[in-house]
Amino acid sequence: MTVLTEESFGSRQRVTMDDVARRAGVSRALVSIVMRSAPGASEDKRRRVLAAADELGYRPDVRAQSLAGQRSRVIGVMFGVTVGAFHFELLDGLFAAAERHGHNLVISPLTRVRDERTAARSLQGFRFDALIMLSPPTAHPLLAGRIPLAVVGWHVDHPGVDVVRVDDDRGIRAAVDHLVALGHRDIAHIDGGDTMISLARRSAYLAAMEAHGLARCARVERGGQAQVDGLAGARRLCSIGPRPTALIAYNDDIAVAAIGVFAQHGLTVPAEMSVVGFDDSSVAALAAVPLTTVAQRPDELGRLAVERMIARVEQRRIVEREIVLPAELRVRSSTAAPREPGHNPLPS
Template identity: 55%
Template structure:
């Protein structure tokens, strides 16, 4: 080891991005852009940064780059616990993720556990991307911070990818089906608050206007659960002007309305027609056979997983929103309007 003045010579310190930034007179972030050959720096700036890097003998830290590029192969998933549709999507997410070599980390929403708490509990896992099945809010909390896909509702934020079924088309199909069978007094029992409820409510009102039935349309506050469906049904039964048809927010609400009317002595569909939404398992039970607007939870799940991984891999995406067409499954709960 060479010495000077009786002291051992210290090894030369490795030049850092901050050193290059100081020498070139630019920000550290701009140096990172140039070193990674990413878009966002002019030709003159690139030349100045590279010259400073050469003068300082800067070399990228390969180990740090490899660490930064390493992936957890985990996808965080926030989901609601009301209704069966989310559970059908979850099953599809597990399958689609496994096919791509990924695992899911789940966090549930409950009445006492909101979006912030649900997301916070996931962040210790260093997930690569986040999929949200709820809550249906216009601004998810991690938008722009991680690759984020929402399933089921529209989000304006350009940092959020969307996989959803067209609520407008689904409502158009449901209303047209009823009008073709002579129905005019049609009620929509909505999903309460939230982006999906708003979208289906707007779709119903637009479909009724298109059919020239704006004055006949009625929206009744409902919710997501069977109990909320039953409460809405009791309100309808107490009204002296009974509708001839109901379009419910989801199948759980629709089945509760069906059962409440039947217990009150009405016949379905002879006295009232009922349409649900989701084509869930309960809608297919032989003693129910509910007419319903069908979504495809497995296809939605696969699209969501593929989109999340595409974002993680940094591939180009032209359209951030993927909208699927629903199908009206006509079964035993709709028929001609009563006289």
């Protein structure tokens, strides 16, 4: 029997701690201890309580938990419309981690008509004790310094803001290194628009190119977050000026869109054009060719953000305000050595 029995939904008589305690033949207090996986219960009774809870389809009432406890155990999450496949995997990681730690996430979307202020106000009703922001990447979060706050994915220069992000710099550099090692020189970049993450990756690209003495070969096209934003840039790469032999895209969505454009121009990937994405999100699977990409680990990012917020709430000692996860280049089939110069490609 599971929690999704007839008793748990619909027809009333909600199951409470009392019911579980009675059925297991223990006190309410012990049920509380067991459900919170707190120390102070024998293995035997722990099992009996859990069995009773399972049979009754009991789930602790988070409202009561939240109200009775010192902390609300509620973490607010703001996120905005720049959501791609990657952000959803991030949400996944956040929920998984929160659940493991007995915390609850309450989401407050940011939209055109719903700003940080409004979003914060609605969260306030839950007496949230920490906030995690996924997007949009903003330089000065409204609640910075007022409450434990973490941003995931970009850098914020505020002593009261924790940062959990991937090492964009090394990720992009690894991509450039990889392509240079294959023999590429004309490596272009389609960026992600004006967001802070985009700026970080773009300047990392420029720096890496310069480090290889390829500053003259650098070329940046305007892109964006979504797939369609990559189309124009990719088109320009094909039609305007000297055509590069490789592309580093702001993210996988842009990379996938670009590969489509290249195909239309008779350019096969990777033979005539190498492509590197970023994120290793699920859209990478949509590419015609398995995509070489810079992987982030959304589950890790989510877990670290949640755990950091819990640590802050519990006033635990924290050394570094910023957690930077290593970026890992996943080499697949969308990158290869460039054709010999002069070797004319046959449009297939």
